[in-house]
Amino acid sequence: MGSGETAPTMVSTHRRLAASLANGPATVRSMVNAALLDTPYGFQENASELAERAVNYFSESVDVNLRVGGLTSLSTADPVVRERGLELLRTSDYLFAGPGSPTYALREWAQTDVPSIISDKLDHGGIVVFASAAALTIGARTVPVYEIYKCGHDPYWLEGLNLLGHIGINAAVIPHYDNAEGGHHDTRFCYLGERRLRLMEQELPTDHYVLGVDEHTGVVLNLDAGSAEVVGNGMLTVRIDGESRTFNAGTTLDLAFLINPESDATPSAAGRTVPATAAQTVTAGEPADTSLGATTDRCLSDFNEAITNGDADQALRAVLALEEAITAWSADTLQSDDADRARSTLRSMITRLGDAAVRGLDDPTLVRAPLVEALLEIRALARSEKRFDLSDLIRDRLDAAEIDVKDTADGAEWSLRSER
Numbered sequence: 420m421g422s423g424e425t426a427p428t429m430v431s432t433h434r435r436l437a438a439s440l441a442n443g444p445a446t447v448r449s450m451v452n453a454a455l456l457d458t459p460y461g462f463q464e465n466a467s468e469l470a471e472r473a474v475n476y477f478s479e480s481v482d483v484n485l486r487v488g489g490l491t492s493l494s495t496a497d498p499v500v501r502e503r504g505l506e507l508l509r510t511s512d513y514l515f516a517g518p519g520s521p522t523y524a525l526r527e528w529a530q531t532d533v534p535s536i537i538s539d540k541l542d543h544g545g546i547v548v549f550a551s552a553a554a555l556t557i558g559a560r561t562v563p564v565y566e567i568y569k570c571g572h573d574p575y576w577l578e579g580l581n582l583l584g585h586i587g588i589n590a591a592v593i594p595h596y597d598n599a600e601g602g603h604h605d606t607r608f609c610y611l612g613e614r615r616l617r618l619m620e621q622e623l624p625t626d627h628y629v630l631g632v633d634e635h636t637g638v639v640l641n642l643d644a645g646s647a648e649v650v651g652n653g654m655l656t657v658r659i660d661g662e663s664r665t666f667n668a669g670t671t672l673d674l675a676f677l678i679n680p681e682s683d684a685t686p687s688a689a690g691r692t693v694p695a696t697a698a699q700t701v702t703a704g705e706p707a708d709t710s711l712g713a714t715t716d717r718c719l720s721d722f723n724e725a726i727t728n729g730d731a732d733q734a735l736r737a738v739l740a741l742e743e744a745i746t747a748w749s750a751d752t753l754q755s756d757d758a759d760r761a762r763s764t765l766r767s768m769i770t771r772l773g774d775a776a777v778r779g780l781d782d783p784t785l786v787r788a789p790l791v792e793a794l795l796e797i798r799a800l801a802r803s804e805k806r807f808d809l810s811d812l813i814r815d816r817l818d819a820a821e822i823d824v825k826d827t828a829d830g831a832e833w834s835l836r837s838e839r
Contacts, residue, residue, distance in 0.1 A: 421594040421632035423651065424517045424550035425476040426751040427744075428635040428709060432650050433481040436546050436639070440512055453477060453485045454511035458527050459519025459552040461491025473517065476750035485515065493527045508536045512545045516553035522563045525556055525577060538585050541642060547582075550637075551594050555609065557582040559627055560591040562619075568610040574619045586642060587678040589627045596631035597653055617661060628680060631656035635709040636668060640677075647672045652709050711748040711757040715741060715764050722768050726775065734775070738768050791822055795831045798824075 423429045434447075441450035457470050470487045477485035488504040490496065496504070508514060514537065516524075528534060540547055555561050560576035567574055576591070583590055593616075595609040605612035608631065611619070620629065632638060633653025640647050649655045649672075654665045657680045664680075666672065676682065718741040725733035745761050794813050801809040814824055821836040 420548065420550035420554060420637040420651070421596055421634050421653065422551050423635035423709070423751070424515075424548070425473055426635065426710075427480075427747045428652055429550075429637065430480045432637055432639070433477070433483070433548070436548065437481055437483050437513060440546065448482050448484060451483050451513050452511050453483050453513035453515065454507045455485050455487045456490060456508060456514060456516035456533070456553070457488055458490050458493065458533075459516055459521065459524040459556075461527065462520065462523050466491050469518070472750045473515070477515075480750070483513070486511075490527075490533075493531050493533070505532055505536065508533070509539075512540075513548070514540060514545065515548045515550075517550045519552040520565050521552045521555035521561050522566060522577060524552065525561060525580070528556075528580070534580050534582070537580070537582055541582065541585060554592050554594040554632065556580050558588075558590050558592040558630065559584050560623065562591070562593060562609055562611060564609055567615065568606075574611070574615040576619060576622055583630075586640070586674075588630070588674075589624070590630040590677070591623065591627065593629055593631045595634055596656055597633040620658075620661060629656070629658040630677070631658060631663075640674060642674070645674045647674050647677055711744060711751070711761050714744040714748075715757070715761045718744070719764055719768070722771075726771065731775070734768075734772055738765065738772060741765050741768065791817065791833055795824070795833065799831065 420429060420432075437447050437451045437453070441447045455470060455473055457466065460466050460469050463469065474485050474487065477483045486507055488507050489500055490504040490508075493501055493504075509532075537547055549557050552564070555564070556579055558579045559581045561579040563572070563575065563577050566572040579591070583592070593609050593611075596607065598606045598608075598610060600606050601610075601612075605614075607613065608616045608629075616629070623629075632655060633651070636649065636651035636653035636655070638647055638649050638655050647655075649666050649668050649670045651668050654667050655670070657664045657666075657677070659680065718737045721740075722734050722737035725731070725737060741761060742765060745758065745765065748758070748761075794817065798810050798813040801807070801813070817824055817833070823834050823836055825832045825834075
């Protein structure tokens with residue numbers, strides 16, 4: 420998975436994978452033995468919080484009990500704690516790992532049984548779900564993201580676990596492939612950008628390539644079926660010497676293509692072939708929001724439109740939709756300011772809805788127009804009959820109601836003081 424491993428966008432994929440182990444969704448919780456390999460973020464001060472989020476996500480959204488390996492630091496862990504964690508990994512049939520630092524994870528896993536435990540599942544059965552930082556480690560080479568993007572090191576590769584090489588795929592996996600957090604500067608390719616990726620490609624062995632997985636996107640490698648299915652919201656990219664071929668979510672490829680991507684055609688899982696310039700895709704309706712920030716923007720736009728149109732029900736729906744999204748994304752381990760911004764936006768929307776409840780959503784000028792214009796007709800009649808006491812009384816009462824009246828050659832004009 421490129422990202423979104425504990426976000427709403429990947430719930431259906433986790434559920435489907437878990438159900439395949441349990442022979443049906445009704446028995447998933449009792450039948451699936453799932454373990455969290457928590458090493459990648461083990462150096463972070465909030466490691467226990469991230470583990471708790473993952474456990475809650477799997478329990479509430481996937482209906483799976485996820486047990487924590489407790490392997491945040493294999494090099495310094497108590498031997499009993501370490502061996503119990505490794506045994507949990509060995510006996511699991513659903514092994515999950517996610518965000519953090521690939522460099523830290525590889526260093527901690529070196530000279531341990533972790534790599535052999537994972538490859539053993541590929542040989543003898545089970546599901547391995549690696550996302551974000553963990554996904555970076557499974558290829559022949561690994562991008563040291565923090566060192567390059569945050570510390571300014573010259574671009575270089577680390578040796579990866581090469582789990583894909585175990586099944587014949589000679590690739591460097593790059594998640595967050597379509598990242599756009601940089602805005603005005605290029606943070607694609609897991610914060611490398613095009614310039615640095617081109618430099619690094621030159622250092623790959625001649626028979627290796629880059630396998631890019633977009634955010635909120637995954638590729639399911641089914642070793643029994645010999646297939647590779649793109650899931651989620653984005654694309655899978657096969658990049659060789661700067662030339663890219665992309666495959667949308669819904670595409671199913673032969674695993675043989677990823678083993679030998681320089682073949683002339685792209686074999687599908689069904690055995691048919693399509694031209695190298697095309698991909699077999701399945702359209703699944705409108706794409707879902709790929710971040711809480713995107714949902715926040717959409718709900719705020721809907722809310723603003725509703726307030727402008729005086730549609731209280733639409734405004735309320737926007738508020739409820741944002742509240743539901745905040746809850747749904749609360750387990751996401753991707754760290755950003757999206758959650759804080761979403762809560763701030765929700766409070767603003769509720770405040771504005773409260774103000775609207777006091778003032779009303781209809782245009783105040785239109786609401787008052789029939790009464791004001793009737794009073795101005797009476798005032799005009801009083802003035803024509805030289806009953807200036809009545810005329811002045813009407814004007815004074817309108818002024819007290821914050822309605823300004825201006826006499827012109829064409830008659831009286833009025834406006835709401837609060838609207839100017």
